[in-house]
Amino acid sequence: MLTLARTALSPLNKKIESYGGVLSTDVVDAFFEKNQQRFLDELFEFLRIPSVSTDPENAGDVRRCAEWLIAHLKGIGLKTVELHETPGHPIVYAEHLTQDDAPTILIYGHYDVQPPDPLELWTTPPFEPQVRDGKIFARGATDDKGQLFCHVKGLEAWLATEGDLPVNIKLLIEGEEEVGSVNLDHWIEANQERLACDAVVISDSSMFGPGKPSITYGLRGLAYLEMTVEGPDHDLHSGLFGGAIPNPINELARIIAKLHDAQGRVAIPGFYDDVIELTDEERADFAALPFDESGFLKESGAAGLKGEAGFTTLERIWARPTLDCNGIWGGFTGVGAKTVLPSKAHAKFSCRLVPGQDPDRIAELAEDYVRELVDPALRVSVRPHHGGKPVLTERDAPTVQAALRALSRVWGTDAVFTRGGGSIPVVATFSEILNVPTVLMGLGLSDDRLHSPDEKFDVENFYAGVRASAYLMHEAGQPAE
Amino acid sequence: MLTLARTALSPLNKKIESYGGVLSTDVVDAFFEKNQQRFLDELFEFLRIPSVSTDPENAGDVRRCAEWLIAHLKGIGLKTVELHETPGHPIVYAEHLTQDDAPTILIYGHYDVQPPDPLELWTTPPFEPQVRDGKIFARGATDDKGQLFCHVKGLEAWLATEGDLPVNIKLLIEGEEEVGSVNLDHWIEANQERLACDAVVISDSSMFGPGKPSITYGLRGLAYLEMTVEGPDHDLHSGLFGGAIPNPINELARIIAKLHDAQGRVAIPGFYDDVIELTDEERADFAALPFDESGFLKESGAAGLKGEAGFTTLERIWARPTLDCNGIWGGFTGVGAKTVLPSKAHAKFSCRLVPGQDPDRIAELAEDYVRELVDPALRVSVRPHHGGKPVLTERDAPTVQAALRALSRVWGTDAVFTRGGGSIPVVATFSEILNVPTVLMGLGLSDDRLHSPDEKFDVENFYAGVRASAYLMHEAGQPAE
Known part of the structure; x- marks a missing residue:
């Protein structure tokens, strides 16, 4: 049986009105403009810690990274910030709950990174971040420190300008994603009441393409x-x-x-x-995407495409x-x-x-x-x-729609719906244990070279990601129409 | 194209009459009776030399074995006995040509043996031959020193009693069969005129079963x-x-x-x-063999038999x-x-x-x-x-028929025709280079454990093999009917 994630949102709190719709995001924007260099400097600090979870020699660095994050989250004003021990690397957990009747969003990310080997293939050292041609080069730049940090700075923008958040936020940041999240399921199960929320938001993947923001609503x-x-x-x-x-x-x-x-x-x-089966609407949406089929074939290195008769390549893989x-x-x-x-x-x-x-x-x-x-x-x-169970998030779930609006505003173009052909085990876990939808809001690009030398994150995507996170909170905090 | 070996026998020499048909074999039999203990003692001497061709540490033993054989073949009175160097272990070659118009038979065998490992599984040491329960236990007992020695003693019986042989004999004994006969093809090719003969006889395989002598006339x-x-x-x-x-x-x-x-x-x-395709006669012959199909299945360890529809198991494998x-x-x-x-x-x-x-x-x-x-x-x-090419020896080739009669006389039962499912590369070589049929006259049994610990050769088969070799020469020397 598929666990089809469904959201039952609480009625929206009228208090949210005090945060002032579009006006608030203007204030947030202004704060963001003023602070963007500092945001980048802080991300560099985060990236300099070699939190390689798979290498026992880096165990101390991984813990140092968790502690850095704890201090940082306390610094931006989150009410509750905790380090939780596991049999492996620690979990960082934070909460900021104030809007009793507003939706609660759980943001998931990870602070550990892949090993940097082979070192000799990096243009600049993996743990000495550098911007070149508008791109941040470092291990973890996009996977997942950079994308996670977009949310951290999005939260800070609200707390610094409005003194509160338009929604209730929980943050779950693990240090073992790159080693299979071996202790995460157990921790989520043990803390499921505390983790109760209306939706999970994850930024640990890619947009459909440059300038083409997307929400991934289905996984195989x-x-x-x-x-x-x-x-x-x-x-x-x-x-x-x-x-x-x-x-x-x-x-x-x-x-x-x-x-x-x-x-x-x-x-x-x-x-x-x-x-x-795919609906006619979904098939039409997939068909409308500017999918580069010959680029896909070239990337595979195969002599030709082949699959189930009657379906397009995107339908086949998604x-x-x-x-x-x-x-x-x-x-x-x-x-x-x-x-x-x-x-x-x-x-x-x-x-x-x-x-x-x-x-x-x-x-x-x-x-x-x-x-x-x-x-x-x-x-x-x-x-x-x-x-692993497949996942399907309803496209009209409120947090999905909020994310769609936030992305569209930031990029100035309609965000699109995509699916993914692989699995993200933690999404199935959230679906099964917490019974909530997960919004996969990837901020990276497919050429970010995650797990490879010269991993990068476009500076433009970092800044857009911060704003998208802030807007998402705003949109999710708006009363339903 | 299959090289279908065909024999063109020379007209038989009338002189052969002087060797006296059945009478001569009686004399041979009497000699054999008197000397069987000595034959066994000599075989033991041969078996004591650890002529393991694959182990460089035994290179000296392999040469010593070749030299022992040279001395022995000279001792029994063969006219020409030579040691031929190769890039590997030496080849022993001997000739005894006297009957100008009689057929010439080339006997092939090998004096090298498999390594004896694992030593701890031998009941008695592999190079200290011992008779137990009517069986000679030693490395090489059946593969191929024992079977080869049957022909040596068969030759001796004629030379000792009649002073000559009823056929012309050539002996080709290599020391590298257990390492793939790496230098043999080249040597045969280089010496093909000298090796000219009417048929090759090899005893380096098994009879159809105990008390059931056989000639293998086809290989895959x-x-x-x-x-x-x-x-x-x-x-x-x-x-x-x-x-x-x-x-x-x-x-x-x-x-x-x-x-x-x-x-x-x-x-x-x-x-x-x-x-x-198999002839009706061949299919009938195969069907008449006491083939133990359930024993074959049991030996394979499979759950069931399976193969080409319309054929029996023997037809399928042969x-x-x-x-x-x-x-x-x-x-x-x-x-x-x-x-x-x-x-x-x-x-x-x-x-x-x-x-x-x-x-x-x-x-x-x-x-x-x-x-x-x-x-x-x-x-x-x-x-x-x-x-490797398949081989088919015509069942009515004179040497095949002579061997069949010899085996039948010795065992007191009709020898049968079999085929083999595997390949014996040297047979294809003889067929291709010398263009003569090979008579595969196996004297061993399928339970002789060749290549394994406790390799054995039944004493009864050794003695029967000596007589079979002597009779084969007699039968081959008889005028065609």
């Missing part, structure tokens, strides 16, 4: 399986047995070939039963379920030739799932189908690895 | 290929690209699945075009071509899950070929078919590894 889920086909109980000589004893590699290949039909659809019976083999192995794989009829063959394969599909159900259907396909002269076993 | 050949399917030019994130970019593992599996049809036949167009995947790999094969859409996928596959099929032609057909199958959005490349 995942069912990941491993299958083993067993024939003989030991490797055999292909001359002495070949032709009379079934070959597990050939059988594995036969099974995999039967996982798709000739139209590129997944052939597992029942696979599409629960799929929430909103259609798939089945891809991720790995295969068996028999002799060394250099040269060995005439072995192997005992076993293995494959890892995974399905990207779309809203409506449940990973456990899909894993069951896949296993049933594979067991039915296998020749009785061989044995097959299937075991699930991890799964 | 081999075409071995490696195929690579390439999709994207680097590994992709399956979330960002999956569904729109073709997956090379899925495509490889689809291609492999199309290499067979639903009846278990190889689906490569033209694959069966040159197959020399006389039908096959296609088996030998290895497959691609993508993420470590522990756990990685959602990669891999760049490449590879498979090694090989066809066992039957008489009539040519390895190069089959490799071409396979490559053409695979190229035709591949989706244009992916690339496929195919490269051949080694190949």
